Amino acid sequence: MTNISRRDLLKSSAVTAAGATAGLTGIASASNHGKHNHSKSKRVVIVGGGIGGATAAQYLKKMDSDIDVTLIEANKNYHTCFMSNEVIGGVRPMDSIEFNYDKLAEKGIKVVFGSVINIDPDKQRVITKDNKVFSYDRAIVSPGIDFKYDEIEGYSKEVSETSIPHAWKAGPQTAMLLKQLQEMKDGGTFVIVTPPNPFRCPPGPYERASLVAAYFKKHKPNSKVVILDPKEKFSKFGLFMDGWKRHYGYGTDKSIITWIGKEAGGTVSKVDVATKTVTAEAGEFKADVLNIIPPQKAGPIAFETDLVGDLDWCSVDHKTFESTIHKNIHVIGDASIASPMPKSGYSANSQAKVCAAAIASSLNGVPMPDPSWVNTCYSIIAPKDGVSVAMVYAYKDGKIIKVKGSGGLTGPYNAEDRKREELYAHSWFNNITADIFG
Ligand SMILES: Cc1cc2nc3c(=O)[nH]c(=O)nc-3n(C[C@H](O)[C@H](O)[C@H](O)COP(=O)(O)OP(=O)(O)OC[C@H]3O[C@@H](n4cnc5c(N)ncnc54)[C@H](O)[C@@H]3O)c2cc1C
Incomplete structure (x- = not known):
């Protein structure tokens, strides 16, 4: 198999992986027609409107428009880390990595700007610095990292x-x-x-x-x-x-x-x-x-809420991303332990979709099928010289596993391939930011 066709194959399997989670919309959307409305209250509060949190908000609404989704984010604008190295290298303007929450609000997501200082797992509520209290049936925490x-x-x-x-x-x-x-x-x-x-x-x-x-x-x-x-x-x-x-x-x-x-x-x-x-x-x-770039750990709210135990990161059930410490709180993105998936934006985006599907399924009393995930990380080594590592992941015996034969690394140098990889990197950026913030 040539290098190109292998990578094309990967793309089709990546689509399958994304499609597997997208297929769950069918299950949850049954509830939109009143067929599976097992739970009266469907309030989901999301802490952190970065890659994981904003994706989860969008996909919960897509899967079941009856879910009351509140997204609490500390900042009015979000700058993606992806492509920030191009900003630092002077080849991309800062405003090209800046996004806001207007489109999410238009889709019926309640966007609140504020800092969450406490999550009470017993009373099932989230409290912000300015003393606002948000009750939840399920919380999703995607706070990213601390140093x-x-x-x-x-x-x-x-x-x-x-x-x-x-x-x-x-x-x-x-x-x-x-x-x-x-x-x-x-x-x-x-x-x-x-x-x-x-x-x-x-x-x-x-x-x-x-x-x-x-x-x-x-x-x-x-x-x-x-x-x-x-x-x-x-x-x-x-x-x-x-x-x-x-x-x-x-x-x-x-x-x-x-x-x-x-x-x-x-x-x-x-x-x-x-x-x-x-x-x-x-x-x-x-x-x-x-x-x-200092050593890292999960964002402060994960420690405040004791989602970490003795660790630096949050241990979760890999099928649902529910915390293994606190029921009804799900942790996704960099803060979660999702190895063998890397701590990447694409991983956070993929995990958010699986987590949204698990919550939408559970709130509607329908079983959650086995999920799959995908990740690709592009890097630019020089202008017109892009490389990538990619992988599809499956769920087996309670764990995330790499799917053998999927993904892999960019092959040996070939000018045309490398130019194309840089193009892929930029189009991936446009697509994923539209998926998250569009
Ligand atoms: C230089 C660089 C390049 C990168 N390039 C890539 C790439 O090419 N591809 C890729 O896939 N990944 C890339 N990443 C990684 C990617 O940015 C992260 O993995 C991703 O942002 C993780 O998403 P997250 O939701 O876990 O955290 P974040 O995106 O950091 O989101 C966390 C959000 O939570 C908010 N928050 C935290 N605590 C609170 C609180 N208590 N109350 C309210 N809000 C709160 C924060 O303000 C933030 O908006 C890159 C990272 C870096 C640093």
Whole structure:
């Protein structure tokens, strides 16, 4: 089978996977005709209007328009992390990754702007900072991630917001990092400190390093990118290494990119904020522009509500995404433990559809069929050089499993394929953002 036809096959199986969840609309829509109205009250409150939360809101309404859906989100605008590396690399404007909730409100979803400070699992209610109380039959929590700032001495939330951004939640810090790179002198050094597993978007730090290197190659050719990594390998390792050799002279004296992995001493323990110098096992590295992506955990509300137990992430039933700790609260997206699915936006989108189907089925007293999921993560290594990793997932013996023979990685370099992958990446972005916010 050629590389292209294998990937086309994947696309058709991805459609099947998406279709499997879409097919559940048929089950739930029976309730819209009054056939299965087992439950009088159908209130679902969603905490977090990011990728998982906004998708779940849309699909609950599509599956059963009688469900009363309230979406509570801290910010009026959402910036996607996907394509934020292109913003940082100076090839895409910031407003192209900005979305709002107008279309969701038009579809009958009650959109509330506010911060949830408490979820009471016994009384089944959600409370916001301004003391609004929302009762639910089912809650969905999709709060994304928080950072373990104190694992790097000297780093803090305040430092990330004022001088050394992580830019791992898109928005003001994305703009700050872009500005710092643009203002950096030619001949400067951009140091990027990557997190240990598990973390949001496994190939993301390496795509960022690549796109900053592409910017330097074009605009600041004497500048360097240094990646300090506590891992020995990372997502799409071979594809990035090959791309860095072809585009950025990797492995030669003239390389724009230097990658220092675990064995070479890439683990960072400390930062001196004033001089932007980090201490790694390999020694001290002084940056002109410094990007520290700290170790991660589930968003604060997951800890506040004790959805984590002794862990950093929320354990869930893989068929429904209901918390294994609190009944009637479902956790999706980055905050959930859904391994072998990666913490990605596409995973969050796929999980949201399965979770919405599970809730719509349960509220209407119909059984939930076995679900399936899909994920593709694109990365741009240089302009016209896109790569991807993709997988279809099934449900077996109570767990999410990879479907053998589905998905895989982009094959060896071929200019036409790579140009097409970049196109696919951009069209994926347009399609998924329309699915979530459109
Ligand atoms: C640089 C970068 C590139 C990426 N590229 C890709 C990519 O190409 N493809 C891909 O699939 N994924 C990508 N990702 C990953 C993707 O962005 C995340 O996996 C995805 O956003 C997870 O969705 P989520 O719903 O779990 O969290 P989020 O999208 O972060 O949403 C969480 C939302 O909850 C809100 N919230 C949190 N707590 C509260 C509260 N207490 N009250 C009210 N609101 C609250 C937040 O404001 C936020 O809007 C990338 C990530 C990064 C950092």
